[in-house]
């Protein structure tokens with residue numbers, strides 16, 4: 446017997462959604478950073494074994510919308526929720542649960558089979574975790590509440606087992622994707638996300654999250670890939686920060702990005718990054 450299905454990984458920003466997906470897939474399909482709103486659009490991470498195929502949908506963190514980008518990100522979340530077999534709703538074991546979020550989980554769990562994952566159990570906030578769990582157990586529709594840590598690889602198997610319990614078994618292998626495919630995104634997308642990730646990680650709190658990467662040229666040869674990109678920010682002073690003293694920052698971003706892209710593509714990479722200002 447075979448199983449397959451779509452699972453939306455949703456929850457507030459920074460709870461560790463993308464980290465969990467990368468760990469479950471065993472491949473880096475989606476970028477991770479300590480900044481909020483790292484993930485901007487839905488990204489599939491596909492886990493295929495002999496017996497099952499689980500298609501995880503990574504989604505942007507749920508937050509109040511302030512601008513166009515925020516609205517677009519929340520549209521992505523709603524879209525994911527409307528079309529999946531299982532919702533895996535994540536909350537951070539060290540954070541409080543607001544009434545809004547509680548009600549949101551109640552609503553979701555009445556619409557789609559929902560599991561709550563209480564993440565980052567390695568942080569050791571037992572007291573808070575107990576409160577979260579007891580509050581959540583009031584929701585009778587919830588399929589389960591699982592405390593786990595991606596960092597310590599704790600209870601990840603339990604997550605998979607619980608998801609599989611909610612998917613029908615079939616005699617035929619109704620997999621959605623070829624067995625060697627692990628994401629729906631192109632190499633170009635993964636490359637631009639890798640550069641955005643390094644910019645997030647290396648600029649820390651010096652820069653708001655309004656940066657984008659635009660690939661200008663992508664030339665793949667047998668042993669070498671040449672890539673030219675624009676790293677776009679919103680203001681001239683942001684550009685100065687990104688470039689850094691005597692170009693040190695942008696050099697670091699480029700070098701670290703290049704090394705990661707080489708790993709991703711298994712080829713030598715020549716990467717040129719230009720910093721541009723675009724208010725929109």
Ligand SMILES: Nc1nc2c(ncn2[C@@H]2O[C@H](COP(=O)(O)OP(=O)(O)OP(=O)(O)O)[C@@H](O)[C@H]2O)c(=O)[nH]1
Nearest residue numbers: 458459460461462463464478482483484506595596
């Ligand atoms: N201590 C601890 N930290 C974790 C764990 N999982 C993820 N993190 C950290 O939490 C931060 C946010 O992780 P992400 O995976 O980017 O979170 P996200 O939910 O995808 O965030 P958005 O894309 O902004 O919605 C990163 O600094 C991770 O390293 C965990 O199990 N334990």
Ligand SMILES: [Mg+2]
Nearest residue numbers: 462463483484
């Ligand atoms: Mg993310």
